[in-house]
Amino acid sequence: MNHRDAIYSQPKAQIKDFCFDDSVAQVFPDMIQRSVPGYSTIIDNIGQIASRFAQQNSAIYDLGCSLGAATLAMRRMVKKADCQIIAVDNSTAMVEKCKLHLNAFKSDIPVEIRCEDILDTQIRNASVVVLNFTLQFIAPEHRNSLIQHIYDNLLPGGVLVLSEKLRDKHQPMDELMIELHHEFKRSNGYSELEISQKRSALENVMLLDTQQDHENRLRTAGFAEIATWFRCFNFMSMVAVK
Numbered sequence: 001m002n003h004r005d006a007i008y009s010q011p012k013a014q015i016k017d018f019c020f021d022d023s024v025a026q027v028f029p030d031m032i033q034r035s036v037p038g039y040s041t042i043i044d045n046i047g048q049i050a051s052r053f054a055q056q057n058s059a060i061y062d063l064g065c066s067l068g069a070a071t072l073a074m075r076r077m078v079k080k081a082d083c084q085i086i087a088v089d090n091s092t093a094m095v096e097k098c099k100l101h102l103n104a105f106k107s108d109i110p111v112e113i114r115c116e117d118i119l120d121t122q123i124r125n126a127s128v129v130v131l132n133f134t135l136q137f138i139a140p141e142h143r144n145s146l147i148q149h150i151y152d153n154l155l156p157g158g159v160l161v162l163s164e165k166l167r168d169k170h171q172p173m174d175e176l177m178i179e180l181h182h183e184f185k186r187s188n189g190y191s192e193l194e195i196s197q198k199r200s201a202l203e204n205v206m207l208l209d210t211q212q213d214h215e216n217r218l219r220t221a222g223f224a225e226i227a228t229w230f231r232c233f234n235f236m237s238m239v240a241v242k
């Protein structure tokens with residue numbers, strides 16, 4: 001069942017830091033669809049990209065899988081033999097619901113769902129790694145080593161799909177992108193109160209990098225082939241090929 005996100009619809013005396021608890025997991029499909037411009041396009045194309053880059057006898061990782069939307073898209077699209085998908089999230093509420101979602105559909109591709117911190121995940125024999133709006137929730141001091149670990153354990157010809165909300169270091173453009181995003185949220189039925197309370201809740205936990213920060217980090221890790229294949233306002237998705 002798809003529940004409507006009303007988490008920030010009533011005034012809160014105190015805004016707690018945003019976390020992926022049971023109340024968020026309950027409404028997550030509606031929340032992300034109404035909050036991230038192009039979310040369905042990104043999910044569909046993660047399936048396409050995975051079908052192109054998946055290698056026979058290799059692993060596909062979905063890091064910060066939430067309810068498994070990207071895993072489902074990849075499981076539908078990948079046709080290579082002997083692939084396995086490993087979906088990881090450290091929210092028990094998300095992982096429990098993810099298991100239900102995935103079990104509802106039949107597939108020949110095995111999926112292992114792990115409840116663990118992606119900073120503890122050993123990437124091995126990977127042809128595809130997905131970080132779909134997850135890196136922004138990782139403490140900045142751990143981001144370089146995580147991307148390095150992914151690069152080191154990708155097979156030659158393997159791909160990292162990295163989707164993130166961005167900040168712009170040029171303040172007028174940052175403000176414009178934020179305002180266009182808020183307009184998108186308004187058009188999806190979010191009130192001013194919902195927009196501002198969610199913004200406060202995310203302030204300390206979703207620390208955004210610039211497009212340049214991401215490109216620099218990917219190049220430093222060793223990725224030579226990098227492209228932004230999707231961008232809408234301050235949301236983007238990149239592919240980086242080893």
Ligand SMILES: C[S@@+](CC[C@H](N)C(=O)[O-])C[C@H]1O[C@@H](n2cnc3c(N)ncnc32)[C@H](O)[C@@H]1O
Binds near residue numbers: 131133
């Ligand atoms: C915005 S959601 C990702 C959306 C999802 N990838 C999709 O395509 O629908 C971010 C997810 O990352 C997870 N997460 C955040 N930090 C994590 C960590 N250190 N280890 C594992 N999962 C993490 C959260 O629990 C949350 O489910």
Ligand SMILES: O=C(O)C(=O)C[C@]1(C(=O)O)C=C[C@@H](O)C=C1
Binds near residue numbers: 032198
């Ligand atoms: O910027 C926002 O308002 C968002 O809601 C963005 C975002 C994200 O990019 O991950 C933040 C938290 C929710 O998981 C869904 C979407």
